[in-house]
Amino acid sequence: MDDDPDNALCQLCKDEIFKYVCPRCNIPYCSVRCYQSQAHSDCSEEFYKENIQEWLKAEGPDSESKKTMMEMLKKFENQNLDEDDLETDNDSDDEGSLTDRLAEVDLDDPDEVWDRLLPEERQEFLEMLKNGDVTKLIPEWEPWWEKRYHVPKVRFLDDPIEPEYVGVCPNIVSVPDFSVLTKIEPSPQVYFNVVNVLASFAVTARYLNGDFDAMPVEAAATVMFVSKNLSNHEVFGDFDTAIESVSQSVIECSWVSLDVDSKRSDLLAQDVKNILAGPNEEHPLFYAKAALSCLISLMRSAKKFSKKPVKGAFSAQFPEHASEAVPHPSKDVLTKCSKKLEYYLSWAEVHLLKYCAK
Template sequence: MASAKIIELDETNTCKICDNALAKYSCPKCNILYCSLTCYQAETHLECSEHFYKESVLEDLGLDKINIDAKAKMMEILQRTHENNRIPGSDPEEDGDIDLDDIGPFSQFVDIEDLEEDLDSDDDNFLDITERLAGVNLDDAEQVWEKLTEDEKQDFVAFLKTEDVAKLIPSWEPWWLFREKNVTELNDNGESDFKSKCPNLNNIKDFLSITNKTPAACVKYNLINILCAYAFTARYFNGEHSDFAHEAVACISTVSLALKKGHNFEDSETSIKSVEQECINCDWILTDSENLDLMRDDISKILKGPNVQEKNFYILCALTDLQNLFKQAQQKPNNLKQNEFGFSKQFPNEFFPHVQHESVENVKKYLKKTEYFLSYAKDILDI
């Protein structure tokens, strides 16, 4: 396994914003070197970063027609921004008079007559957002952007930069987190409910129908290396890895040496550490110790299974999901713009120039390996 490298800071690799850390990224707009998101959003780089967020907003508003849920979320953000900007008493259906109590402790600084005049002149700007967007092609980002008030544009961009935006994207809960207790609760069909959330198992060939050769001891640890890469990637894409098969396969193959290079591992700890090291070494995968600790917890749960009787069940489910992912990735996308929303739009390849989709030939090899590991896990594997 590769050892950690000590890199000395100099003019060519030092963050130009904090001047105190190794620069891992470069701004796609101004090409300045920076080390982290904090530096990217720093005051000295604010003009450039805000321009990037504005472009992201424009692109987000131009969602593909099939992405109805994403449009609904976008409308929710716009509506919330609009409602937050309302001043009490500005609703045309309410009494036009402004109550000083609504303004609060700042009432002594407010000229009520001037404020009422401003509100009257801006009535058109405070029409309900759904009314303003009526008849507008929501697939045309420029049209939608023009319908927003200046305050809404600024607040919308600022909102995307806050942690609050994450609340609109619920965290994915992996199916392998479930562990049966001693007494299993059964649903009406008499089957354990957790299985309905797991990938459906395909028909798995018997191991002896694939080969008569006894598998080497390293096969088990190579499998763990691949499962670690799968678990990390599934989390990395927030459970939507199947929607971005080509990018997900690129991520898995990048961090799994057993899959991509046929590397053999001698024990489970080495196979797991290898994935951690490859995540750290990769210049387009953003991770930290918390993500890697979570990956270790995930692989532990996958290897334990849902119960003692079906110890390998989660392993089979993960490999089946991986098998389906490789089958999707064998098909070259006809139009890369069809998925310009979600993870792949927010982080397009032009911002991560080293991300390359795996060739169809490589994906076929990965699929062949996965089919072997499926049969191995079904008939041979003993964790």
């Protein structure tokens, strides 16, 4: 055994005991700061480049992902424009704008996107990743349940048949009538269990910026981890306890990167109250049904993926957490969870309104 104390030190700063080993170059290091230092830049920058590529691949070929990527790159371009440059003739720039350079690029090909960035743009993008500033490039997501819609007092024949909120919410899943599922009168505690599930939906939606489709396995695992009703069949007896349980689970969830403070429970409580209020007084159940339907679709989607564990979005960006893998729920667990959610959705159709009115 090597007793040399120098061998226990971080090989980048030489001051602290090392805690981690870079998976690429095997150098021992003590912190993210050292990992991202100039001494380790060749390795870490390649790591971050790969993460950009993995993110692009994970987003898939849908048009919404392309739109998001273009918005990110456009914000990146605008953020790096000097005010004086705005007064010059941009047409004289031989390199052209970033938008022009990406006009004919396949945004699903990460290598092609990366190759079109200028060296200084790549460097600046990597620096933003290191500093955490890349989140500023991501288009801000506004939860659909925060918006209320006016109910017109007078309707005309040419008014849209489908309300506006239907188009921005998840599709409602069709489930059997509650009377078909059971003849037993449900316990009042079912309502508080649904509150716990809705809180897990809200916190997962905020964590994933509203995009459940890009990483269905991680999304499903997160929902089940933070909802003790879904994962451990825990039963709740009041609203506050159902909310606080999710808030505490977020703290314990190793792969979720959300600010944790005294206001977390307050935000979750308000999210759930907004969901339970619905888009307007005419359709108060719609948001709750949309949220439960989203979770049902999510569980079904997650079942289609392999059983291989995947790294979380947070772990992919921060090497200190690289060993933390998101547990992949088995197909049996996902099926049972989906069935419970179907029960809750069917229950909501019949019983939820009397609780929302209180």
